[in-house]
Amino acid sequence: MRPFSESEPETANPLAGPIYVRGVEKGDLLVIHVEKIIPAEKGVTGIKPGQGALSDSHKWSKIHRTAYTHIIRHQPGPSGTTRDGKAFYTEKISWDLKPFIGTIGVAPCIEVETSSVGQGVWGGNWDCRDIKEESLLYLNCFHEGGLLYLGDVHGSQGDGEWSGIANEIRADVTLSCEIIKNKRIPYARIKKKESIISLYAGKPLEDAVNKAITHLLEWLVEEYGMNARDAYIQISVNPGFRINIYQMVSLGKLQYTVGADFPKKHL
Numbered sequence: 242m243r244p245f246s247e248s249e250p251e252t253a254n255p256l257a258g259p260i261y262v263r264g265v266e267k268g269d270l271l272v273i274h275v276e277k278i279i280p281a282e283k284g285v286t287g288i289k290p291g292q293g294a295l296s297d298s299h300k301w302s303k304i305h306r307t308a309y310t311h312i313i314r315h316q317p318g319p320s321g322t323t324r325d326g327k328a329f330y331t332e333k334i335s336w337d338l339k340p341f342i343g344t345i346g347v348a349p350c351i352e353v354e355t356s357s358v359g360q361g362v363w364g365g366n367w368d369c370r371d372i373k374e375e376s377l378l379y380l381n382c383f384h385e386g387g388l389l390y391l392g393d394v395h396g397s398q399g400d401g402e403w404s405g406i407a408n409e410i411r412a413d414v415t416l417s418c419e420i421i422k423n424k425r426i427p428y429a430r431i432k433k434k435e436s437i438i439s440l441y442a443g444k445p446l447e448d449a450v451n452k453a454i455t456h457l458l459e460w461l462v463e464e465y466g467m468n469a470r471d472a473y474i475q476i477s478v479n480p481g482f483r484i485n486i487y488q489m490v491s492l493g494k495l496q497y498t499v500g501a502d503f504p505k506k507h508l
Contacts, residue, residue, distance in 0.1 A: 262389055280411075290310065346381055347363050351443075368498060372431065428453075436505055440500050
């Protein structure tokens with residue numbers, strides 16, 4: 242883990258940027274179109290002592306005594322690239338690659354500690370698997386040009402990223418942006434082909450869930466014209482509604498990332 246672990250805080254989670262988006266002013270809403278994510282030929286995962294949900298478990302202490310690195314091989318798919326390829330954990334264990342951007346945001350309105358634990362209304366290390374190809378991400382902007390940054394791309398990840406390290410990759414990413422002038426939203430939002438998602442990162446987990454749902458209700462009522470009572474009831478009765486727990490990593494000040502996910506066909 243050296244030399245990253247020799248710094249305080251650790252110099253991990255490298256990002257690209259800042260990217261100046263022409264036309265963005267403080268108070269605007271930036272819409273980020275994720276057009277293409279092409280993972281590298283290999284990804285890496287493993288175990289870092291002291292990190293992850295089982296790091297303080299006596300029963301599971303054996304696997305946390307030393308650092309462990311595991312290489313995941315990527316195979317191109319029908320497109321001829323790894324965008325739609327497969328990940329091989331071993332020759333017998335494989336799954337479809339589902340690449341996404343783990344850390345993305347704009348320059349925040351306040352000073353934050355690092356790209357690893359800096360999360361907020363401006364973006365951050367959400368490890369949200371729905372920030373993927375063909376998704377739209379909506380972010381409030383706090384500075385001229387927005388100053389967009391991104392990195393920490395994952396080739397695949399299970400819900401929660403419980404051990405703290407997903408299929409970490411280098412990737413070629415293509416984005417485009419549009420600007421909605423003079424608009425603010427409570428927290429980041431995602432639009433996919435089939436659903437809309439209200440994000441929130443916080444602790445404890447139940448607070449993050451409640452915030453994500455509350456912001457979703459506001460979105461349904463204010464921008465889609467849904468009756469407030471109907472929106473509230475649908476959260477409990479509509480089987481298409483989902484709570485996605487994207488990241489629940491036990492790591493210092495890192496918060497838990499939740500998405501309240503509502504199907505577009507019921508809008």
